[in-house]
Amino acid sequence: MKKYDSVVIGGGVLGAFVLRSLRRYDISCILLEASGDIAGGITRANTAIVYTASDNRPGSLKAEMAKRANENFHELCNDLGVRFSRCGSLMVSFGEKGDEVLRKKLIQGEENGVRGMKIISGSEAKMLQPLLSENVTTALYSPMTGTVNPWELTIAAFENAVQNGAQAKMNAKVIDIIPTDEGYEVKTENDVFFAKTVFNCAGLEADKIHSLVSNDGIRLSIDGADFIVFDKYAPKPDMIIFHETENGKGITAVPTVEGNLIVDSPPREADNSFDTTSEGLDYIIENLNKVLPELDTKRIIRSFGALRPNPHKPDGRSIHSFCIENPSPGFYSLIGIKTPGLTCADEIGKYLAGFAVEYLSAKINEDFDPVRKTGDHIGGEIICLCENITKGEIISAIKRGAKDIHGIKRRTGALMGKCQGSRCSIKIKKILEEYNETL
Amino acid sequence: MKHYDVLVIGGGIAGISAAKALDGLKVLLVEKSDRLGGILNQCLHRGFGKDMTGPEYISGILSDFPENINVALKTAVTDITPQKTATLRHENSTEEISFSELILATGCMERPTGHMLIAGSRPEGVYTAGQVQEMINIHGIIPPSPAVILGSGDIGLIVAKHLFENNVEVTIVEIKDQLGGLARNRMWLEGYDVKIMINTTVKKILGEESINGVVLTDGTHIPAKTLIAATGLIPDREILKYKNYPFEIHICGNCKEVFPMVEGVARDAERAANAAIENIRRNNDR
Incomplete structure (x- = not known):
């Protein structure tokens, strides 16, 4: 049986950052991912927003972490070699109820120490973002809001963790966890891993993993959202637009680091699948017409669905804070870490590593290097014509762990252009096949 | 910086036809893939010229391709500046070139x-x-x-x-x-x-x-x-982004409008080549 100080379950953004944070200390650790690749679960579909703390209750862990994370985000992305755009945001409203929500957010944000926020009029908002509707009544400007690509961030954190000595195993679905006197036996179909501490970052499965060691009855309910994507060349707002309707959250439009615009629907019911719904997609188009009426819908290239796990107490009550549980000594569960989970991933990682350090009496890892080393790109024929990705870059992505075209997409940006892979996906599949045959 | 009379972007039927019509000038034809011919390479139905397949049609049109035309395969044009320079990317290196005339023959893509x-x-x-x-x-x-x-x-x-x-x-x-x-x-x-x-x-x-x-x-x-x-097909002119260029760009073939027949693409490319030649002649006269 392989022995570790820590096992991290789940290769999403949280698992990757917990793993990396553990390696800041002299803690031997392995990440177990059920599927063949990291960043393929709920991490892959996300609004990609780096929030300020204006949405969080003053004094809460979320507010504290979000503020610190937001301020440090540039440095984090710099270390990891990940694109980050502090594009700022405008929350726009269309009537008195919405205006009131904005004023409350301003007060809350200021109380949380968010810098630079101010309320502006609808016409001032239109001057800032000419594509906005004339019917905006009030806007909340927030210069600290930003955007990052969630899977790029996850892969970078994971690679940096591995460069710092962390281990990882793919296709390692955890099927049982047996507590012992010294720790836990974590069983997968083919292996057993012994660990003194376990970090459950299993996303949609986090409640099931948690229930292997706990009877507290915390469970997840899953809701979803729909997204549409505009191509890079569409005229678009250059700030994030949050749409506050008279009855709550509307759409959110995010100009991504790649140069696209993604627009999401409010949360809706979901049946645990990433399917999109006609209702959600129709809602987005209808509301884009109200908020950003001049956007050219001919430039839509994609839609996708997202899932969000929400934690509940056994009696059904929602848990609003970050649900970080410690059901037995050395076992930590992250259950339904939703917004601002992406923003706070590094903070949450450090927070959990802090528990491990105390529990294991671990020392600082003097050799830890927070800077991710990225390989040199290699050339060759240009395979992805939209993004000019070469065969060499694709092969390097396979060597870095990509198992299929989705993994290639997340590591190179191929398939993300205007043709959405119609000109290169067959070629990329061939390259994958050829590479695997040489193994 | 190397200078070319004409930079032709795209090595499909439009780019090849344009380059051929420019014989005698210093021409650079840039193509991203490892061969010329573009989308016709995968069209095996007999819908080209006199009952030919795509590859047959290409080998016909390439059989008298002038040797003095510079062809850069596996090369992408990543930027075009208003100062009539372009950035080329090949393997791991980039190169700046300048040009007098620009012919865009980048084809179309599927929606x-x-x-x-x-x-x-x-x-x-x-x-x-x-x-x-x-x-x-x-x-x-x-x-x-x-x-x-x-x-x-x-x-x-x-x-x-x-x-x-x-x-x-x-x-x-x-x-x-x-x-x-x-x-x-x-x-x-x-x-x-x-x-x-x-x-x-x-x-x-x-x-x-x-x-x-x-x-x-x-x-x-x-x-x-x-x-x-x-x-449906949509013209692929994304390389121009939304920039305004202070010079005429000769847009031809399917990146201008989607043609139903290959002969239409070739004719349009020759028209673009003649317009480029005309501009060069006029500037020389000046």
């Missing part, structure tokens, strides 16, 4: 399936018509039966024929009240057992890992192991 905002899952087995053509003609892979083809333009009809001849059960779904495409591509359908559904479209995709069916707007459920979107 992505995602444009249609079809609800449901995103399983394996959803392709564009061009992808299916590439699978069959280049790689010899026949997508599994039954197949639903969304859109009945020329490309949809050509792919339908390909599939039918390879024993794939085909249903064509067309949102308009009649089939599109050239008459010669429609004709073969008579007498063939291809199901056609007009005035409707695909509303939802079903299946987890792989597609197993589609739902139409009226709620009809059609079993499908392959869904092929053939919903």
